[in-house]
Amino acid sequence: MTQSDGDLDSLVRKRIRALRLAQGWSLDELASRANLSQSTLSRIENGQRRLALDSLVTLARALDTTLDQLVETAAEDVITSPTIDATRGQMRWPVKADPGMSVIRQRMTEPPPDNPARMRAHPGREWLVVLSGTAVLLLGNRRIRIETNQAAEFPTMLPHAIGAEGGPCEVLGIFDRDARRGHQRGDSGGADTG
Incomplete structure (x- = not known):
């Protein structure tokens, strides 16, 4: 042995x-x-x-x-370095336990889009926690304020968008495989967690 x-x-x-x-x-x-x-x-x-x-x-x-x-054996690399997208104010980490999932830390300064046509819908689920500031989640016909240290979880088949309210906010989002793919396909650079 x-x-x-x-x-x-x-x-x-x-x-x-x-x-x-x-x-x-x-x-x-x-x-x-x-x-x-x-x-x-x-x-x-x-x-x-x-x-x-x-x-x-x-x-x-x-x-x-x-x-x-x-x-299963312990992973050799315990620490993961993020991929940084400075133009969108995002840091993205892969989730090792499930390669289809990803974690994104995003700083937002703009409110969510007024135009419902800019809201996205796609298969999957998202989880997010507001690290600082106040975020506004548009989810279907609802407008939901999410304060610092509050979290939200929702199916992404509902049209959705997220933005800041009253100043910048930082959000940590977790996307399952389908939600991540949906955001990658529809990536337009607008205010959204993906």
Whole structure:
């Protein structure tokens, strides 16, 4: 067994124990849910029993996770640098857990467009939090003020646009795969989170 195999083995054992404790379960309770004996689970957690694929699959199910998540290794690059778009006042980060998602930090100075034709609609979901200032979200026929530290989540099939109110604001937006693609296709440089 190589050093990295030993590290992965130790990581998986720690992960099983941490997930069990996060659920508030005793060894006995998880063992029962996974159809294992309490002593087998104890030996798995403390490294006295070999990690077998069939046990890992059963434990992953009992812990409401996947085998992939249970055995995934830590990413080498913990820190991600943003891509900066100075013309739009945006910084964009990819989300490693789901390459289709992205996070955008945007500084806005203009109010949302008055023209409903400039509002966008496309498949997906967006989440945003106002970091500073006040943002206005136009969502269908609604006008929603979002203050500093408030958040919004909405389906992007509703026509939408966002802008600042009463001065500049900074917004952190999270876009699922479909929302990100919708904004990339319709990118016109107007006041919007994408």
